[in-house]
Amino acid sequence: MNRKVKIAVFASGSGSNFAAIEQACSADELNAEIVLMVTNKPEAFVVERADKVSIPVAAIRPKDFETKDAYEEAILHALRESGAEWLVLAGYMRLVGPVLLMAYPSRIVNIHPSLLPSFPGKDAIAQAVAHGVKVTGVTVHLVDEGMDTGQILAQCAVDVVSGDEDKTAEAIHAVEHGLYKDTLNELFSR
Numbered sequence: 001m002n003r004k005v006k007i008a009v010f011a012s013g014s015g016s017n018f019a020a021i022e023q024a025c026s027a028d029e030l031n032a033e034i035v036l037m038v039t040n041k042p043e044a045f046v047v048e049r050a051d052k053v054s055i056p057v058a059a060i061r062p063k064d065f066e067t068k069d070a071y072e073e074a075i076l077h078a079l080r081e082s083g084a085e086w087l088v089l090a091g092y093m094r095l096v097g098p099v100l101l102m103a104y105p106s107r108i109v110n111i112h113p114s115l116l117p118s119f120p121g122k123d124a125i126a127q128a129v130a131h132g133v134k135v136t137g138v139t140v141h142l143v144d145e146g147m148d149t150g151q152i153l154a155q156c157a158v159d160v161v162s163g164d165e166d167k168t169a170e171a172i173h174a175v176e177h178g179l180y181k182d183t184l185n186e187l188f189s190r
């Protein structure tokens with residue numbers, strides 16, 4: 001097998017995608033190694049998950065910096081020390097700015113719980129249910145300066161459970177982990 005790709009996973013919440021990526025790396029189902037977990041929320045559950053599997057954590061709070069650039073420079077410093085080659089966003093609730101975009105051109109990936117370009121931004125599942133669409137889904141895409149606007153790499157459709165946000169979210173999360181793993185493997189083997 002080829003050399004493992006060094007990735008940093010960015011997350012702000014529960015971290016089920018982080019855990020799935022970590023398990024896939026450990027099981028050699030993903031040709032990558034998580035060298036750092038970056039979070040803007042030190043209290044997020046994903047930090048516990050990372051600690052449990054001994055993945056180094058950079059918990060960096062935007063409010064400790066005067067500007068977004070300074071916040072991202074601090075992240076970049078940690079990324080450079082870790083040797084990360086790709087940034088994998090998994091529920092990272094911040095818009096990536098120019099500092100990271102310029103440091104990792106076309107090397108930042110995100111997963112979003114809708115069929116983009118429908119329902120970008122926050123609460124994509126709630127938006128889809130409220131809109132009454134019958135089908136929504138999951139998109140994996142490269143990150144650019146916009147909100148969920150970068151080049152689409154993979155999509156998977158998921159039926160909306162009429163009027164039921166929780167059940168629809170469950171169905172979406174069930175496809176996210178496999179789709180992210182497959183898409184990252186494809187990307188890293190190019």
Ligand code: GRF
Binds near residue numbers: 014015016091
């Ligand atoms: C996922 O639905 C992902 O698509 C979105 O944020 C959510 C993160 O979930 N970007 P988790 O923290 O990985 O469980």
